[in-house]
Amino acid sequence: MAKLSGTTVMLTGAGGALATAIAQELIDAGAELLLVGRGESLARAEDRLPAKKVFDLDLTDPASVDKLRKQKADVLIHTAGAFSAQEAQKADDADYQRLFGANMLTLFHAVQGVLPHMLKQKEGMILGVSAGQAAHMSGPGAALYTASKAAVAAYLLSLNAELKSKGVSTLTLYPMGAIDTPANREAGLSWETMIDPRALAQTLAHAITRPERAHLTELKVYPEQ
Structure with missing residues (x-):
């Protein structure tokens, strides 16, 4: 197990299925958490997780x-986001604003929040979640979602190129399939075809502790074939 004692991690999307799995993995590794979320989901996370x-x-x-x-985070893990699908000819400005707001604008604001401290201490890591569709640059029925997640990846890669000499690195995670969440099971997806969120959590915790000379900038995780 990765060891993160003394590391403060800001985790967005707190209360979501993936964020909850990540939080538990980080706690087990000794990290201190700053949880960022909304409403009832955040309240559930606050009840279940020491932060x-x-x-x-x-x-x-x-x-x-x-x-x-005002916070001092050594690591930002950004899981906040949203998915919706619409036929291309039926998409409208509200769809665009919702998906780019939930997936890209939230990341931008979170980064703007943590970056001053990371640059001051000359050390930090920013991890974000893109999507398998973005990795393939295709998303039938989900063009706006795919574009917003591709923007996440492009933004993080550009940040890494700009900031790595200043001690700040990034990692883009691409789940190459649906994540096993209650919502996806309710939608009819079988657990055997989805990615275990605990496996994603373990992958991210390991990535945080990798030495700089072995740093990963992109990581694709597949469901069991």
Whole structure:
């Protein structure tokens, strides 16, 4: 198991299935958590998980940046996001704003919040979750979702190129299939065809502790074939 004693991790999307699995893995590894989420999901996470601090924030709101800048996070793991599908000819501006807001704007604001401290200490890591469709640059029936997740990957890769000389690195995780969550099971997906969120959590915890000379910038995780 990765050892993260003394490491403070800011985890967005707190309360979600993936974030909960990640949080438990990080706690077991000794990390201290700053949980960022919304409403009932965050309240459930706060009840279940020991956290250094908890923040109920709308990360699409620019005001969230100032609140996050007051915190000192060594690592940011951004799992906040949303999915919806629509036929291309039926998509509208509201679909665009919702998906790019939930997937890209939230990441942008979270990064703006944690980056000043990371640059000051000349050390930090930013991890974000893209999607298998973005890795293949295709997403039938989900063009806006795929584009927003591709933007996440492009943003993180560019950040890594800009900031690695200053001690800050990034990692883009591509789940190459659906993640095993209650929502996906309710949608009719079989657990055998989905990716175990615990495996993703273990992968991220390991990535955080890899030495700089063995750093990963992109990582694809597949369901069992």
